Amino acid sequence: MFIDLARIFVKAGNGGNGAVAFLREKYRPFGGPAGGDGGKGGDVVLVATHRKHTLLDFEYRTKFVAQNGEHGKGKNQAGKDGEDLLIEVPVGTVVKDANTGEILCDLVEEGQRCVVARGGKGGRGNARFATPTNQAPKYAEKGQKGEERWLILELKLIADVGIIGLPNAGKSTLISKLTKAKPKIADYPFTTLSPVLGVLELDDEHRLVLADIPGLIEGASQGRGLGLDFLRHIERTKILLHLLDVSDGREKDPIEAFHAVNRELEQYSQKLLEKEQIVVATKIDALSERSLLKDLGEYFRGKGYEFCSISALTGEGLEDLKKVLFDRFFHRSLVYTN
DSSP states (O other): OOOOEEEEEEEOOOOOOOOOOBOOBTTBTTOOBOOOOOOOOOOEEEEEETTOOSSTHHHHOOEEEOOOOOOOBTTTBOOOOOOOEEEEEETTEEEEETTTOOEEEEEOSTTOEEEEEOOOOOOOOGGGGOBTTBSSOOOOOOOOOOOEEEEEEEEOOOOSEEEEOSTTSSHHHHHHHHSSOOOOOOSSTTOOOSOEEEEEESSSSOEEEEEEOOOOOTTGGGTOTTHHHHHHTTSSOSEEEEEEEOSTTOSSOHHHHHHHHHHHHHHHOHHHHTSEEEEEEEOGGGOSOTHHHHHHHHHHHHTTOEEEEOOTTTOTTHHHHHHHHHHHHHSSOOOOOO
């Protein structure tokens, strides 16, 4: 199950109380105050890792509490600090304060950490309050409370290339042919109910991460269908492959389909519309009038877009598409071996 949104409660540990104590030793009848300080409460820390790929863990556990600091002791012994609570989240997780919407951190690298709740300071023992005029204080500080808050965790996939288009545009079939990803494929809308990542490799030094994003329908930017799930995951991609179904059995004119998807991108965020797009006509094996490809090519190239045509089913045009992608990212022509 792919879960990319979660709401959790975190609470840091409380600081330990300072101690009120006095030395009572055989040869030191007036040893004075000897209450130690309380320990600091543990922090709650989010840690990004590639070992996790979804936020599924937070479906079953939503409350996280760090360890309290120990209370101070006699003979000036300080209490032990509480241990920090480390919570692993997938790389690509955005952390927000649930009440204010403030972005606290954006965890985009392996091992990156974010303290989301700080432990309370330990209270000072009575030994800290001794003065020439008050040599035997009978009071100490209480430890401070640890911070607590509700958080929103939002996972945004990190991929080089996002594959977009209306439902049934051929996204799942394409990524299965270009990479070793195995998305569920069938002939109905919303085949891909969650994003799928795959790696397109030429050699050890040249590889691209592709993301097959759930299909988009009109009104997605207002939350219809899988819209927000779709839009969230293309924010980090560098290039978009915009797939258009050109088969004889298509439900929508390819140019209309292109503009429908881009309207949703623009309404969600203008920055999405500014991303480079490569327009890809798909399912050309089921196109009887190939003159349509020439017309579409002229139209999109005239608009400043790279245009390719492919059949993921037969493999026609796939090598050309690979070359276009690697040229975009590595700025060089690459020779492929089958």
